[in-house]
Amino acid sequence: MFKHRLDIFFKELIAGKANPLGRLTDYMIRIEFQARGSPHAHTILWIESAPKVNVNSDEEVTNFINKYQKCAIPEKDGDLRNLVLSLQRHVHSATCRRRGSCRFNFPHPPSAETLIARESEEEDPIIVDREIKVKQEVCSRVRKLMDDKDLPEDISLDDFLTKAEVDPDLYHQMLKLMKSGKQVVLQRQPSERWINQYNPSILQTWWANHDLQFILSPEACIMYVTSYMTKSERAISELLNKVAQENKDSELKSKLRKVGSAFLQNREVSSQEAAFRLLSLPLKRASRKVVFANTAPKDIRVSMLKPHSLLQEMDDDDENIFFTSALDRYASRPDLLENMSGKAVNRSIIIAADKGILAYKNPTLLPKNGGSIHLDRGWAQSLMKRMNLVKR
Numbered sequence: 001m002f003k004h005r006l007d008i009f010f011k012e013l014i015a016g017k018a019n020p021l022g023r024l025t026d027y028m029i030r031i032e033f034q035a036r037g038s039p040h041a042h043t044i045l046w047i048e049s050a051p052k053v054n055v056n057s058d059e060e061v062t063n064f065i066n067k068y069q070k071c072a073i074p075e076k077d078g079d080l081r082n083l084v085l086s087l088q089r090h091v092h093s094a095t096c097r098r099r100g101s102c103r104f105n106f107p108h109p110p111s112a113e114t115l116i117a118r119e120s121e122e123e124d125p126i127i128v129d130r131e132i133k134v135k136q137e138v139c140s141r142v143r144k145l146m147d148d149k150d151l152p153e154d155i156s157l158d159d160f161l162t163k164a165e166v167d168p169d170l171y172h173q174m175l176k177l178m179k180s181g182k183q184v185v186l187q188r189q190p191s192e193r194w195i196n197q198y199n200p201s202i203l204q205t206w207w208a209n210h211d212l213q214f215i216l217s218p219e220a221c222i223m224y225v226t227s228y229m230t231k232s233e234r235a236i237s238e239l240l241n242k243v244a245q246e247n248k249d250s251e252l253k254s255k256l257r258k259v260g261s262a263f264l265q266n267r268e269v270s271s272q273e274a275a276f277r278l279l280s281l282p283l284k285r286a287s288r289k290v291v292f293a294n295t296a297p298k299d300i301r302v303s304m305l306k307p308h309s310l311l312q313e314m315d316d317d318d319e320n321i322f323f324t325s326a327l328d329r330y331a332s333r334p335d336l337l338e339n340m341s342g343k344a345v346n347r348s349i350i351i352a353a354d355k356g357i358l359a360y361k362n363p364t365l366l367p368k369n370g371g372s373i374h375l376d377r378g379w380a381q382s383l384m385k386r387m388n389l390v391k392r
């Protein structure tokens with residue numbers, strides 16, 4: 001049912017002629033199951049001529065965002081107002097406040113306009129520190145008032161700021177400031193501080209909560225992919241580590257058997273997920289096919305060893321002890337295919353493994369193989385943490 005609904009919704013609305021988010025050029029969908037088992041879809045959409053932060057002006061970016069998503073509670077009684085209030089209004093739950101404050105950062109601060117918040121342009125770290133302190137002070141006043149249960153629902157932004165004793169110009173300046181990174185601050189009234197941004201066409205068609213976010217950078221996109229691709233398997237990797245630790249003195253073979261059996265017996269699935277898997281329904285779908293090609297130099301590339309029975313039949317001096325991989329077959333393609341290779345390669349994007357590119361120490365290969373990414377230390381560490389990789 002969910003799959004059918006999602007397929008139709010995607011085909012007819014998102015990728016259809018209605019263009020509720022602009023013309024779709026590419027997409028990637030992954031279905032995941034929540035704690036209680038209900039499926040939901042994580043989706044990345046590529047929209048034709050979407051502006052890029054730091055390439056296009058902020059005005060172009062915010063115009064694009066405002067065109068497709070809003071936080072407004074419709075004044076007029078009707079379906080949309082009911083849907084916004086019942087499906088897009090955040091209510092704290094035990095899981096969202098697991099780490100103290102709400103992990104979705106609700107309630108969100110009101111803002112007269114949609115803007116892109118960034119790090120300070122000041123070079124002097126002392127001045128930057130001072131700015132951040134002012135921001136924290138402003139935020140704590142605003143936050144206190146947002147949590148005030150006696151706050152009139154229809155209070156205007158000006159009255160809200162007067163009540164919080166914050167100067168409107170200073171507030172606007174502070175909304176634009178980030179300690180690190182970038183963030184979209186959406187236009188919203190104080191009464192809309194609990195509203196999860198929505199697209200009216202999507203909400204009226206999908207009839208369930210959705211969370212639309214404009215992606216600010218390639219790094220943020222990778223972070224999103226890795227966070228959600230690995231999330232559900234965290235518990236199992238902890239378990240496998242534990243089993244490996246417990247058997248660390250055993251022989252390699254028996255250790256592997258124990259870890260393998262723990263893996264097979266302990267993967268917890270909900271009934272919905274079990275149904276999905278038993279019916280072999282795909283959990284991933286994308287507009288482009290991706291083939292992983294291990295481009296590490298040949299001598300350090302991982303290959304699959306032929307089975308013992310085959311090896312025994314071979315001559316003693318025969319060095320072909322590995323199965324041929326897709327890459328081997330591509331490298332030894334007949335000349336006849338040479339003129340077609342452009343087409344053949346374009347049909348599936350070959351993502352060159354970073355490992356291979358870094359091993360060649362040639363960073364110019366990165367843009368050629370799917371885009372250059374600026375990696376700084378902090379980002380890499382945070383990515384490692386999200387992927388559950390810890391430095392030992």
Ligand SMILES: [Zn+2]
Nearest residue numbers: 092093096102
């Ligand atoms: Zn919450």
